[in-house]
Structure formats: structure tokens, C-alpha cells
Amino acid sequence: MTTTTSPEAPELADLRTQVRELTGQWRADGRYEPRSDNWMRGFDPDFSRELAARGLIGITWPRTYGGGGRSQAARLAVNEELLRAGAPVAAHWIGDRQIGPAVLRHGTPELRAEILPGIAAARYVFCLGMSEPEAGSDLAAVRTTAARVDGGWRVNGRKIWTTGAHKATHTYLLARTERTERKHEGLTEFIVDMDTPGIEVSPIVDLAGDHHFNEMTFTDVFVPEHRVLGTVGNAWRQVTEQLSFERGGPERFLSTYPLFALTLRDAEAHGADTEERLGRLVADLATLRRLTWQVAASLDQGAAPVVDAATLKYLGNAFENDVVDFARRVCTPDRAELHAAWAQALLASPGFTIRGGAADVLLSIIAKQETRP
Amino acid sequence: MSEYAEELRGLVSDVVGGTPVEARSSDEVWRKLAELGLPLVGVDEAAGGSGGSYDDLVTVVRALGEHATGLPVGESALASWALAHDRAAGERVTLAFGMDAVYEDDLSVVRIPCVPWLRQASAVVVYGRSGGATYVDLDAPGVEVHEGVNLAGEPRDDLVLRGAAMPNLPGAPDLAEARARFGLLRSVAVAGAAVGAYTLTRGYVMQREQFGKPLARIPAVATALATMRVATVRLDAALERAVANLARSGGTSQRFLAAAAAAGVTAAATAATCARTAHQLHGAMGVTAEYPLHHYTKRLWSWPEEAGAEADCARYLGQLALAGGEAAVWDELTC
The missing domain is CATH 2.40.110.10 (Butyryl-CoA Dehydrogenase, subunit A, domain 2)
Known part of the structure; x- marks a missing residue:
């Protein structure tokens, strides 16, 4: 069994608070609207630089390279909160998630010194x-x-x-x-x-x-x-490693969380069937959050959790689509805001199960791992 | 999980593994498990138990499920845990919940259906609808055991009480906690049986050749096998989360109760996927009485709903989510 840092570990609480305050302030000032899929579509270098100023980009990298020297769990706490808030993080997401770690693993000291501080400061966009x-x-x-x-x-x-x-x-x-x-x-x-x-x-x-x-x-x-x-x-080995980083993160199940949050506000008065469906979504979300914490813990221990990461992405993308289906059920004509959020998420949804490894490819990766002689 | 996990798994495997799958629920196996004290794991030694924690009990129940054994280790251990403040523990005590009870003839005759392995017990802890627990001696006047079985042939007997004496157990834990611990152990057993079915299936498709190559090399077969694996990984994550929430927040906390419900929802889905896919991938081989698969799949078909309906678990979670809003979903129900 993998030991998992708790999502609520006290040392992470401060990070969550920082992100909640920042996103809360930006929303209050009308500087962004939470949207589904904003980790890919919400591009705002100013927001990324605000995070960088707080040391929240490249948080796991060594301090020598502009990083924060902290754990994968710390990074996960920050990213969970950003995704929950539907914040515009696309400008730094790819650099922080996979290019930085790839440069750290495979780059020369010179390349690290050249590239990593730029990503951590949100000056470089990858x-x-x-x-x-x-x-x-x-x-x-x-x-x-x-x-x-x-x-x-x-x-x-x-x-x-x-x-x-x-x-x-x-x-x-x-x-x-x-x-x-x-x-x-x-x-x-x-x-x-x-x-x-x-x-x-x-x-x-x-x-x-x-x-x-x-x-x-x-x-x-x-x-x-x-x-x-x-x-x-040697790129093939390097890139498959990079992709396994890419797959195990919370953006693989939280792309439609902003829509989910809206449905929670509006799902009342739809009866027992709606309660049941909502309950299944809650159960799925709970499991997915647990899985992503397991993947982070494995990475902290230096392991490459291929099956767990592929499982997470496969199930996570299904959850994202289930949220869209659920929103359609609770979306009545008088709920204009929910309707707009549902439409936006639906139009983004075909990409979920394709990018970063199509669902079918993920299953074949799992099968390959599992049927090694 | 538990620091004794490997050791406990080894004990179960030693007792059960060498026995043919159709004989793994025999009196003989039960006797050996009892000699090792496994039906009293998680009950304080001071109260006559074997010591250890609920985590250890989870390990044992999962290992038994992996061997297609549904002997009432979890039931005994939980009943003794519920008794611990009032009476001595014993491996021949089991547990029943009265919320499914029906009244017969007049209100003095109560029938509690489908109590696991009741015929083998000498006493039963009965949780009533109101939440209080009582102790029923099965040899006492007015107590009847009506035998029945589930799809897997495991005893699921009705307890009929005709004005029997039922002393209260004032020290018994909350109904909600007992029910959640019981439900969670069922989900744990499902996880074991799902892994058992998966292991058989994986072995079969890797070894069986059709069209000139092992079945596992056919992409559709490989994909189906992977969906089984996904289902087992998913359920294990849900279970580990529930056990962690019990340790962190306590058995009466909403976090634990909700996590146990979430595990129940997940167990039902995993059981359905694994039973159906295991049979599909085994082809005709899997439907014979001789081949061991049905010992797993019948349990996957029986166990999930026995500790409470999946729909009730889901609805409970949905109601909590609506009552608490997004903040509760994020910080309590999915954390």
C-alpha cells in the first residue's frame, strides 16, 4: 500500500489558503470568471505571475533553479485549489507540469539554469x-x-x-x-x-x-x-516518462468542476433520482482525489506509477463527462448561468478523453503493463 | 495500511489457499481461522478479543474475499467489538440490523431476514431501528433460526423473535457507526473477490490461445481486461480512503460515514464490472460448475447489496452534498 500524505495535512493548509485568497480576490475584482477547462483555455500571464510571485510555480523544484523545494503533495494542494476555482492557469500549466520536471530530470545543469527560473517566474510560456x-x-x-x-x-x-x-x-x-x-x-x-x-x-x-x-x-x-x-x-523513454507525469494530475478529473459547483447550487428540488446521481458523482470524485494523492505520493517516493496514473486519467475523464450529463439534467430554462456553463463545458468535452492519451490508448497501456509475461 | 498486513495475509493464505475453492467455507476452515483468533481481530484483548485494529480486520476480510471465502470473520469481530463494553467477546457471536425487519401476525413477532451464518452462531447482537443494541441468545425461548442461502450458497438465515428476551447493550457503539463499519467490511470483501476474479481472468487470457495467439493479444480482450483492473484500483482507493477517514476523524464522524457510503457505491460498480467482464473473457469455460470462476462471481453478485442498497448509499451522499453545498463537498465529502 502507498502511504499518502493527507490532502488536509497541516503543512499544506497555508498553501490552500493562499490560493483561495488570491482566486477569491481576483473574482471579487472581476478579473476572471471560473470556467470549465480553464487550465487549457484560460490564458492570463498576469495571473500566472501572481502565482509565481508567491512561489507557487515550480514548487517542487530545487531552490537553486527558482523552485520551492517542496513535495508533490504541496504542488497537488495548490493545483487542486486552482482547478476548483476554475482559475486561468494555462500560461504556466504545461511548463510547471511537465517541461520543468523533464528539464530537471534530463537537462544539463546549464539547461536547467537557463530554463527553470524562467518557468518558475512565469516569464517563459511553453x-x-x-x-x-x-x-x-x-x-x-x-x-x-x-x-x-x-x-x-x-x-x-x-x-x-x-x-x-x-x-x-x-x-x-x-x-x-x-x-x-x-x-x-x-x-x-x-x-x-x-x-x-x-x-x-x-x-x-x-x-x-x-x-x-x-x-x-x-x-x-x-x-x-x-x-x-x-x-x-533516447527521447522515447524520456517522453513516456513525461507523459506519465502529465496523466496523474487533478486536471484529469477537475476540468468540469466549475460546472459541478454550479449544479450543486441548483440541483435541489429534482427528487430522489437526482440525489442518487449526485451521490454517485460525489463518490467518484472522492475516489479520484484519493487516487491523485496516491500518484503524488508515489512520485515523491521516486516511483513511476504508470497503471495508477492511466487509471486516474481514464476514470477522471469519464467523471468530467458525467458532470456534463448531470448538469443537463438539472438545467432548467430559468437557470441561464447554469445553462451557459453547461454549454461551454459540453463544447470543450470531446477533448477530455483524447488529449494526453486517448481513453483507448490508456486501456491498452494498462493491459500491456498487466499482461507482461 | 496495517503494519501486520503481510503477516495476516500470509495466515489467511496458509489456512485457505491450500483448500479447494469449493471447500473454503467449510467448518474445518472456520475452526482453523478461529484457532488463529482471526474472527476476533480488532477487539481488545482485555475484552476477550485478539487485539489489533480495524485496519487489521480489513486486511483479513479482503484476503478471505480474494480466496472466495465469505466465512463470517467480519461479522464475529464486529459483533464482539459492539459487545465489548457489556459482555465478553466470542467468535460465535454475529450481528444483525433490524431496519429491514418485518413484523408478522402481530407486532410481537419480528423477522430479521438474511443474517449471515446465523445458524452457526450462539448469540447475535441486534441493532434495532431506534439505534439501540440488544443481545439475543439463540438458545433462548422464542428465538428461531430459519435457514436460507444467498446465490453463492452462503447461509443467510432469518432470525425470528417471538417475544424473546433481549437484554439491552447500553455500552454498544452507535448504530450508524456499526452499520458503516459493517458495510465497509462488505465492500472490502467485494474488493477481495474482484481481485480474485481478475487474477483468474488475467491468467486465463494470457494462457488460452485462439486465432493462433493468446487471447490477451486481441485488442478488445486486452481492453476489457484493463477495465477490470481499473475497477479494482478504483475500489481499493475508495476503501483506503474510508479506512483512513475512520482513523483520522472517528467512527461517528460524517466524514467516515460518507466515505463508507462512497465505498459502498464504488463496490457495487466494481462488482458488476468485474463479474460481467470475467465471464465474458472466460467464454464458455467460465460457466461450468467445475471451473472456479463462479465461486467469485456469485459472491460479486451477492455481497454488494447485502449491507445496504447502493442506491441508498448514493442518495445519502447526494443529500449531504445538497445540504452542505460545494464547500462541504470539497472539504468533507471528497477529501
């Missing part, structure tokens, strides 16, 4: 150059190439579904540095400045009319040698 037109769920099929040139690498190719690329200062880039028979080999990770000549970003508008996705084109983009992340040709 996007993820992973998926390609021919490489979505099958990430190892990437075709973007990086060829050795004097002093570094020359990149050519296309990346797609890149959230926030139009606002990012940096991109993480997964590229092929060698043609090999096995597609999982010969891949390398890079950190690239978005203002490098040869990078072109064009918008992809989603079905809600929002612009967060982009396509990025790389034409003879020069990346200096020191921006290689980790070992040349």
Missing part, C-alpha cells in the same frame, strides 16, 4: 511540439527531422494541435534525429525559442469557436546544441 499530422495517438510516428549542422541542429517539419503556440515563448520539440528501423528509436527532445526564424504558427479554431490549437511549421529552424534535452536518440 507549448508542446509533440503531435503531427501523421502522429497523434501513435506519437512514435513523428516525421519532423532534426539534422546535425555546425553548432547544433536544423529542424524541418510540422506539428499540430499545439495548444497555446501563438502565445508561447518556447516550445518543447520531439524530432527524429536518425532514421532507424524501429520507430521508437532515433528520437530526440529539444527546447526551442518560439522567436527563432523559420517557425510559423497558424491557428486551428475548435468547434466552440475558441482558438487554442495551432499548427506549427518548422522550416530550416536552427536549434543550438545546448538545447538538446537529455540524450540524443
